[in-house]
Amino acid sequence: MRPNSLAARLTAGATLWTAVALVVAGVILTSLYRQTVERAFDERLAVYLKTLVGTLAQQEPGRLGDPGNLGEQRFELVYSGWYWQVERVGGPVVLASESLFTDTLDMTRAQNIERNEGVVSATLAGPSGQSLRVLERMIIFDAQNRFEVIVAGDAGELAEEIASFRTSVVLTLAAFGAGLILSTAIQVRWGLRPLDRVRRGLADLRSGKEHHIEGPFPAEIEPLAKELNALLDSNREVIERARTHVGNLAHALKTPLSVITNEARATSGPLAQKVAEQAEIMRMQINHHLDRARIAARAQVIGALTEVEPVIARLGRAMNRIYAERGVTVTIEIDKGVKFRGEQQDLEEMAGNLVDNACKWAMTTVSVKAALLGAEGDPERALVLWVDDDGPGLTSEQATEVMRRGKRLDESKPGSGLGLSIVAELAQLYRGGFRLDRAPLGGLRAELKLPAA
Template sequence: MARPLSLQARSLAAAGFVLAAFLALAFIALDRAFYEAAESSLRERLQGYMYAYLAGSDTTRAGALIPPEVGPDPRFDRPSQSGLYAGIVGAKILGSKDGSWRSPSAVGRELPFTEPLPRGPAQFRGPVETPAGDLFVLAQGVDWNSGGKSDALHLTFYVGEDGDALRAQIDVFRRTLLTWLGVLGVALLLLLLAVLRWSLAPLRRVSTDLVRVERGMQEHLGNQYPVELSGLTTSLDSFIEAERDRVKRYRNTLSDLAHSLKTPLAVMRSQLETGSDGESLRWTVLEQVGRMDEIVAYQLSRAATSGHQTFAAPLLIEPYAEEIVRSLEKVYAGKSVLCEFEIDPAARFHGDQGDLMELFGNLLENAFKWARRRVLLDARPLATAGGRRAGLEFSVEDDGPGIPDDKVEHLLQRGVRGDERVQGHGIGLAIVQDIVRAYRGELVVDRSPTLGGARFVTRLGVR
């Protein structure tokens, strides 16, 4: 497959196409405007020549028209290669046998100066094809009143100009216009290329920084990016950090698992080497296998923690909480514990469903275990800084004996139970802490102001 074009090449190609279309339309519009302006100037010039012929003409006492002896422009009096022609058509023209008069430049040429026109405004047409070349012709019918008793003369004045001069003028304009538009187009493309390189420089810097992060030359992308890319780079940094945390967590879990299994294996090896009797060896093996099973279960639970996920779909809180509470009510049916919910409908958990179940499961089970009659689950969205998505704050409270402040840190250690007489492994709260750390949150343990027992407040996404 062909390699896709870069953003710079795509933008430059699109802009070049638009620029070429714009310059082409500009050329057509300017060319048309110049042509109309030149044609209007030509018409006004011919109108001036016609008025000059009208002013230079006179009549005899008999009412015949006397054409001017000299034209308003020397080219009218030039017999050849003139380009300017004039004619008059009328019934009475001095010295004319056929009722028409031609300027010296028009004598002997086949020109459209023969048709008499009624009195009215001037008529302009052209270019008209003639044996003498293309002409622009201005004609007007007039009634000439000499002031005598004779009737007014009806005359038609014609003035024409060769179109070569207009075409030459337009050709010069077009060549000049094409040259300047071409230069302007190249200059604009070069300027656009420079602007694109400057505008896309942050994207190239993101790509370079990603390569540096991949090679281990830097830890994060940084924050020196335009505001339009800040969301992308922040998400990429979060994703990179989450993946590093995940790898680190797996590595630590495997290391802890290997270290934890050494002791049970050493005990069984010692029993085998000392040659203990069968019954004693049997109970020792069963005890150590049970211990290994607990260790593996705990480490698997810890390794399964998904942690912060940048692109995770938000999960509703209440359905999962209800599912866990229904199960716990069956387990602790003899205590008749009442669990109340105060859950904001806008509260969402951005992460893995298993992590949410693990958090609620351990905290609610701990509350049910120590509660006398009541448990309270409170959840609400948590505002975060920097325009990031909302975090989550939830608390689990009970009306049990509570936890003294000086024992909180000890109780949260791995394998420690609040009361050795109560069944459990002492790893539930440790798993909660691992999950909370993975989601960049914090866990606070204090006394419930509502129920009087312990309160576990969890805030996720605060860092």
Template sequence: MTPLVERLHLPTLSVSSLTTRLFFASVVLLPVLLGFSATMLDYAFKLSLETAERDALRSQVYLLLGVAEPGDTTLEMPPALTEPRFGELNSGLYGWIVDGEGHVVWQSRSTDLIPSDYFPTLTTPFEAGVKDFFSSQFNADDFYLMTYDTVWPIAGKDTEFRFVVAHSQADLKAILAAYRERLLVWVVGLAVLLVLVQTLIARWGLQPLRRLARDLERVEAGKSQSLSGQYPADIRPVTENLNKVLRAEQAQRERYRNTLGDLAHSLKTPLSVVRGQLETADSNQQEIMPVVDDQISRMSMIIDHQLRRASAQVTQNAVYARVLVKPLIERLTGAMQKVYRHKNLKIDVNINKDLPFSGDEGDLMEMAGNLIENACKYGASHVVISASIVGNDLKIHIEDDGPGVPDTIKSTILTRGARADTATSGQGIGLSVAVDILSSYGGSLQISRSSLGGASFNLSLPAYTNA
């Protein structure tokens, strides 16, 4: 993300974005919630099936009770019942009656092909008037059973009988399996739909933040001076405060520029007058002219230096558009070729044409210009300038084939006013200007031995600076 957005600590849309977090939260939580809901629905459906089965078996028991008649020795049942499944072989619905001693006194025709020991003896204690519903397994088959204990007068004696109705669970299991299949499809489909809907809602809800990030990028690129457009009330205080900060920063920069311009004009005009008067001085004053002229030049250079330093400090938090490095370097080398044409210098520029610098064009020209001029001044015949992005840094290397810089004075020449060659005219502040401006960008300057045999000045500054 761009430096301005990072500096303002605004949320960014990346792998760790709010949308992504909401998406993964949905992916984690929805299965839990939907799984719990599906379990409850499955339990409720199964319970409703068992309740319906209990009611159905109770009706079947009442049917048997309604048609039973006391006989001479036991209960008698009609040959055909109104429930046809009692008369169908292996229908899954079975009925029988046992007496108090556990002997089967009647069983439905549906049990004719079933071995007599298929249904085990019911051993629960006999208790007249009690109905019991339960699930049991006979020979690996699951059944629901309903029993009803009653007393009938047989031959003038109260006799205990237990009416039993059993129904296979196969049909209910098939219904439950089909329901679970449909439930799984619906739950999965609902989960996917909810994730998609929540993702769309999150993207729609976070759209103002994306628009804010784009507007900040436009401000950083110099395409806009403030955050424009309508924002939701929730983030409107943020945008209004950001606009206040931007307006205050722009106004402060303008005030400093005006003040610095006035200072430069106020100081340089008297110096120009003095220089003009010296040029018209009589012969008696000609002998002091070189000294005065040198001091005037020194004063002018010091003023320029201090103005640049102040400007670099003022604009430290400014927002700039990208500057292409190669065209600027080529302009500087073209000027140096003219200044040092007597040396017939060969200047190689090895820089990608699209390599950007995020900062003030004048700052880059000042930094690179001082170092390129230094290389041309002290180089013998060859200067090589290269630049590239290494990690998050912009690296610029300026090499020459001159005498180089001794290790003992590498740190000294970067000090204000210090020079390695006192025989050459100059004020010795060019390198310190470069270092001051470079420091304002959080960069650094190192001096090493060049592969050409001379000095190599290596600039390093953030590729996307906070400048």
């Protein structure tokens, strides 16, 4: 997917939203789990504390006995992280679990102290450096017998359990997010597939393979396809009407001009000669502007397509016959599959003018080559036509001068001087290019660039 495509934008938006949502969900789940696990841990410590207090409450204050492991074997393992301790208020430690060995729990170093209904909860560093969660409660037998009862558990186990859960949540949500993003990308591509069909339809339309955009489309795109097809039909109707009007105008003007010309030629004298001369100029101007209007209309037709090789081959055969007496030979080299995106008669007119001009000036050889520039499907793909001759050629100043309409450098050669200027105008109407240069054969090279299919 290209970065500026709709699919990329939709997928990026879904990816961003998925990532944010899953991160928030992961934080919330981990926080809830932490609260649940800590609450369960504290409740477990509270059970041990209540068991220890209940056992001590049944004994004589001056003769407190060992209450045992309180149902937890780790109270008997040295430095296991699970400890209990009974300390006389303001005095020494009276009883302690075997896990403390010779150490004691010093509540004066406790942190994060909280008090709730006579029970103090805090965190404390244990004998071997463990992080402990501690619950402490005072029991009072009488004024002389008051004791601090402490139960501690290894908070490292709690942290490991939370870390393990966090890892599981991260991996699970990451897998879920990857699957969700993948499914979103597939859904986006599937949902936008009709637009790809429209794109292919437009490409076929531009290349001349189709005259309408065909195929079933979703309800959201169907109106677009119908309106586009209607626009194409309307465009063709406008072009046909323009052609008809041009033809009618040409007929309406040429008939009176022919009458004027014939009458002037039938009469002698300077006036008749001048009228005939100006009538011929008017005929040329009318033909030029009518042809320009006709070609401009055709150049805007979508879907016009012309095979280049048959057109150039016919032209080459005709020129070989016409200039056989002068010994001029036209050679043709056309790449396979070269197509012109335009009307056949326009290609015939442009190529015909170029080849005819080359044959007039060539000594023995005229070479015609055509090739495609650009990859298939590229809207800028171009057809390039080279017409070379082995004649005298032109200087850069002469090349500029000969492009002017009606300008002839040598009056001994037949013609009106309109050929090259017509080629330049047609190329411009098709948004192509035309230039003159020195040919490899030594004469003039005419390079014509036109839109290709």
